[in-house]
Amino acid sequence: MLLSVEDVQRIATLARIAVPERDIDRIAGELQAIFGLIEQMQAVDTRGVEPMAHAQDVVLRLRPDAVSESDRREQFQAVAASVEAGLYLVPKVIE
Amino acid sequence: MSWEVVIGLETHARLSTVSKMFSGAATAFGAAPNTQASAVDIALPGVLPVANRGAVERAIRFGLAVGGRIHDRSIFARKNYFYPDLPKGYQISQYEQPIVTGGTIRIGDGESEKQVRLTRAHLEEDAGKSLHEDFHGMSGIDLNRAGTPLLEIVTEPDLRSADEAVAYAKALHALVRWIGICDGNMQEGSFRCDANVSLRRPGEPLGTRCEIKNLNSFRFLERAIQYEIARQREILEDGGRIVQETRLYDPDRDQTRSMRSKEDAQDYRYFPDPDLLPLAVSASWIAEVAHDLPELPEARRARFVEQYGLTAYDAGVLIAAREISDYFDALARRLPQQAKLAANWIMGEVSARLNRDGLEFDRIPLSAERLAELLARVADGTLSGKMAREVFDAMWNGEGSAEQIIESRGLRQISDSHALEQLVAEVVAANPAQVAEYRSGREKAFNFLVGQCMKASRGKANPAQLSEILKEALAS
Amino acid sequence: MINASLTELAAALAGKKISSAELTGLFLERAQAANPRLNCFITLDPERTLAQARAADARLAAGKGAPLTGIPVAHKDIFCASGWLTTCGSRMLSNFVSPYDAHVIERFNAAGAVILGKTNMDEFAMGSSNENSYYGPVRNPWDAGAVPGGSSGGSAAAVAARLTPAATGTDTGGSIRQPAALCGVSGIKPTYGLVSRYGMIAYASSLDQGGPIARSAADLAVLLNAMVGFDARDSTSLERAPEDCTRALEHSLDGLRIGLPREFFGEGLSADVARAVDEAIASLRTLGCRVVEVSLPNTRLSIPAYYVLAPAEASSNLARYDGVRYGYRTAQYDDLLDMYMKSRAEGFGAEVRRRILMGTYVLSHGYYDAYYLQAQKIRRLIARDFAAAFERCDLIAGPTSPSVAFNLGARAQDPVQMYLSDIYTIGVNLAGLPGLSIPCGFGEGGRPVGLQLIGNYFGESRMLNAAHRYQQATDWHLRQPDGEARP
Structure with missing residues (x-):
């Protein structure tokens, strides 16, 4: 498998991480080496093996439908970059 | 040559829980911005989701009501994308293994009926809201709605016209309110539809579809689909091709337009949410929910015909909403021989008066018991129709019981x-x-x-x- | 006092031989003095810490002491602590003062412990050398030219240098055990689900588990009693009756079956580490253990599986850092997309960016089955290997890390080499098993070697029992950097 420069650009955009043009080749190379390691997996026959998502074979616990949280806007917004009238501000969203 | 219209609907019904899908924040509508956004809802570092039993219970209720299959095991996945109203950078949503699959919703009146097949119904969380009023060229983000539980109900592409789509949406709307899982308030966004519309020549495979997002009234649903059908037909008849895309209906211009934010091909990178274990629903839980389920509209319609001798049409009108049918049922139970009279009064006098006063049925100022007393006096000849309307007016205005008004106004009909x-x-x-x-x-x-x-x-x-x-x- | 066990400290505090303010002040001074050299702490806040110590003294005076009342504990900067800067070693959170306490912090507060400070770590717990911190590398107290291991490097180094009696860490692929081994201290990663992850900033949710780092197994048992507990706010937290981990410490090891996985002793294991681990196993034999050979045939695959699953989960877990509600936001941007791209590129360091890209790739359209699903299947195979091994033994023993601490910068440019050094620890996380590391000697350059013990699910007491009996018979855990005890 070969990770192309286009692949790196595509995943960088999906992940919303700017990658400077000059770094793309290097990053593609690094990822290439890591995926070389990962490729070892592909040789293993896993037919019939159930994927394991959790360490314990337990099911979801559910909480009762009750309000347990109160308004903490002031504290929460104290660490926000830009706030006005109780709203978080971001560059204009275009739908 | 004619075109066949193919429509499938995806409806988001906001579940009527008091707290959110994965946090203990309140879900009440209309609170000041971000005052109902808890640490989990704003996705602070380190916080974790815990699922709401009430939301799951409502999904089970829905599954039972549509005759779908309720899975003993379903999985919450993460749908990853960046958007400022999506605080975690992913939406928790059931993907490959939803809680409900299958089931049907009946549309149409006595004469032309159709069973619309459901593909699935799955649990997920709502996003917040972006407010586009100008904050110095910025958008404002309110996360009060973020994390509110939704049931997304998806149909097979079974609908063939805007009318059918609206009939389905109305039937579904009535049903979710009937079984008490959603308040159905469309202005507040509690019930929103996405319509997938495509055209094809009859007998041919499905055409390329466009998805119209966030239709929050039956009228918009109808208009948007009609516009979209016309738009696609024009393109196809000019020899063009439909581009699969997400579109938005603009009610002011009465047209749909492409959504810019959805232009890039999305790659949501779904995977099972490692913070949440498989959701298990036991047979005993399902039985418990089934036991508490109210009589469903279809069953009630049949019973009204059978038990009270109503016409299929009248019965159909009376089951349009659960409150109406409950009211009728209570009335008819007191006047078993006068069910037709009761039905006529509800469909006539009562609904006209509600209309005039701008009231929904659940706000009716007159109990079925009280109205039954009035109708009994009509039935036994104490009151003429005209007198009954006068008494009804007085009762509506809270002047007392039928007997009291008849006495005080000396309205007793002379039948001696x-x-x-x-x-x-x-x-x-x-x-x-x-x-x-x-x-x-x-x-x-x-x-x-x-x-x-x-x-x-x-x-x-x-x-x-x-x-x-x-x-x-x-x-x- | 700096070498006293937690039990001794508790007794001294209860007996009014020392106040918490004095004890805490002592460790605070050491931490402040050592920090310019070792860089163990991201945040020290003497005022806040001493206020907590004085409050503990008041509780002790009122006879309301709990097991850890007045004892200072340092916390990995991955645990949210109300009012404390909580950075996770990242520029992204370099301005994040947590408005809430992690469950682990609540538990320590309830047990009466004093927060000594927040320790340095690899950014978002991604690393095995503590070189990936926005706040600079931590240095190994045994040799300032060596790494302390990671990602809980600050915690392990602080315990080794006696800057704190105890510390917390988290372990996703070895992040407690490996730095404990490299710094010559003891650390345990409990069974997945025993310690709540609420308020512990997520790296890879299905693998992350918090645990203590201290100087002895006996201290670990005391700390584990405080840390373990059901938490309704973590859906993966297990509901189990509380267990006293100190209960079985003194039990005899007669007949205890120790399994040696042959895959842990082959190619790639340094001779110096092998020698120390062999000697440790000989000691365990002397203590009555029976040694059996076992096999974990898929050990080799644990690295690829881990480096698919952990980055995949991380790519999603770290999507919340977008500069909107908290955290770093770039100064200049054209539009929303630009703000996201720049804030995240500037806010995250190279290794975090790399793992996010890896994780994004393996989850992206067309690759999910080949990578993510395949890795989950291999995870199952690895868990089955352990289950089979535990049919034949009670504990598994082996090296924690293939080599002693390497030099700062030695592997920084070679992620693959760095990833390979997690070979003995990762399987435990994939299976969700408990694992601990205790010092068992010294290797090249006088750098410590760690012995790893792996238990079956909920086998913590038994593991700590074996580790404690071993520590009673040996003195490796008492050795101290820059002290006379150093060989």
Whole structure:
């Protein structure tokens, strides 16, 4: 498998991480080496093996439908970059 | 050559829980921005989701109501994308293994019926809201809605027109309110539809579809689909091709337009949420929910026909909403022999009055018990139709029970034959000329004499009885 | 006092031989003095810490002491602590003062412990050398030219240098055990689900588990009692009756079956580490253990599986850092997309960016089955290997790390080499098993070697029992950097 420069650009955009043009080749190379390691997996026959998502074979616990949280806007917004009238501000969203 | 329209709907019903899908924040509508956004809802570092039993219970209720399959094991996945109203950078949503699959919703009246097949219904969380008023060229983000539980209900591409789509949406809307899982408030966004619309030549495979997002009224749903059908037909007939895309309906211009934010091909990178274990629903839980489920609309419709002898049409009207049918049921149970009268009153007088006062059925100021007392007086001849309407008006205005109003206004219809005979005798004696006229064959004089009797009784004489007694008196 | 056990400290505090303010002040001074050299702490806040110590003294005076009342504990900067800067070693959170306490912090507060400070770590717990911190590398107290291991490097180094009696860490692929081994201290990663992850900033949710780092197994047992507990706010937290981990410490090891996985002793294991681990196993034999050979045939695959699953989960877990509600936001941007791209590129360091890209790739359209699903299947195979091994033994023993601490910068440019050094620890996380590391000697350059013990699910007491008996018979855990005890 070969990770192309286009692949790196595509995943960088999906992940919303700017990658400077000059770094793309290097990053593609690094990822290439890591995926070389990962490729070892592909040789293993896993037919019939159930994927394991959790360490314990337990099911979801559910909480009762009750309000347990109160308004903490002031504290929460104290660490926000830009706030006005109780709203978080971001560059204009275009739908 | 004609086109066949193919429509599938995806509906987001906001579940009527008091707290959110994965946090203990309140879900009440209209709070000040971000005051109902808890640490989990704003996705602070380190916080974790815990699922709401009430939301799952409502999904089970829905599955039972549509006759779908409720899975003993379903999985919450993460749908990854960046958007400022999506605080975690992913939406928790059931993907490959939803809680409900299959089921049907019936649309149409007695004559043309259709079963719309459901693909699935799955649990997920809502996003927040972006407010685009100008904050110095910025958008404002309110996360109060973020994390509110939704049931996304997806149909097969079974609908063939805007009318069918609206009929389905209305039936679904009535059902989710009926079983108490969603308040159905469309202005507040509690019930929103996405429509997938495509055209094809009959018999051919499905055409390329466009998805119209966030239609929050039946009218917009209808208009958007109609516009979209016309748009696609024009493109296809000009030899063009439909581009698969997400579109937005603009009610002001009555047209759909491509959504810029969805332009890039999305790659949501779904995977099972490692913070949440498989959701298990036991047979005993399902049985418990089934036990508490109200009688469903279809069953009730059949029962109304069977038990009360209503026409299929009337029964269909009365099950349009659960409150109406409950009301009718309570009324008819008290007047089993007068079910038709009860139905007519609800569909006539009662709904006209609600309309006039701008009230929904659940705000009706008159209980079924009270109305039954009134209708009983109509049935036993105490009140004429006209008098009954007068009493009804007074009851609606809170002036008391039917009995009290009848008494206080002296509205009791005179049905005592002895009293009526006496009254008739007096009128006959006082109007010899008209009596003679009648007897000589001039029928018109009869109406005059009835009028005189009524006047003498101050309008309270039972008209049918009066007319009989008068006829007898004149014949002798 | 700096070498006293937690039990001794508790007794001294209860007996009014020392106040918490004095004890805490002592460790605070050491931490402040050593920090310019070792860089163990991201945040020290003497005022806040001493206020907590004085409050503990008041509770002790009122006879309301709990097991850890007045004892200072340092916390990995991955645990949210109300009012404390909580950075996770990242520029992204370099301005994040947490408005809430992690469950682990609540538990320590309830047990009466004093927060000594927040320790340095690899950014978002991604690393095995503590070189990936926005706040600079931590240095190994045994040799300032060596790394302390990671990602809980600050915690392990602080315990080794006696800057704190105890510390917390988290372990996703070895992040407690490996730095404990490299710094010559003891550390345990409990069974997945025993310690709540609420308020512990997520790296890879299905693997992350918090645990203590201290100087002895006996201290670990005391700390584990405080840390373990059901938490309704973590859906993966297990509901189990509380267990006293100190209960079985003194039990005899007679007949205890120790399994040696042959895959842990082959190619790639340094001779110096092998020698120390062999000697440790000989000691365990002397203590009555029976040694059996077992096999974990898929050990080699644990690295690829881990480096698919952990980055995949991380790519999603770290999507919340977008500069909107908290955290770093770039100064200049054209539009929303630009703000996201720049804030995240500037806010995250190279290794975090790399793992996010890896994780994004393996989850992206067309690759999910080949990578993510395949890795989950291999995870199952690895868990089955352990289950089979535990049919034949009670504990598994082996090296924690294939080599002693390497030099700062030695592997920084070679992620693959760095990833390979997690070979003995990762399988435990994939299976969700408990694992601990205790010092068992010294290797090249006088750098410490760690012995790893792996238990079956909920086998913590038994593991600590074996580790404690071993520590009673040996003195490796008492050795101290820059002290006379150093060989």
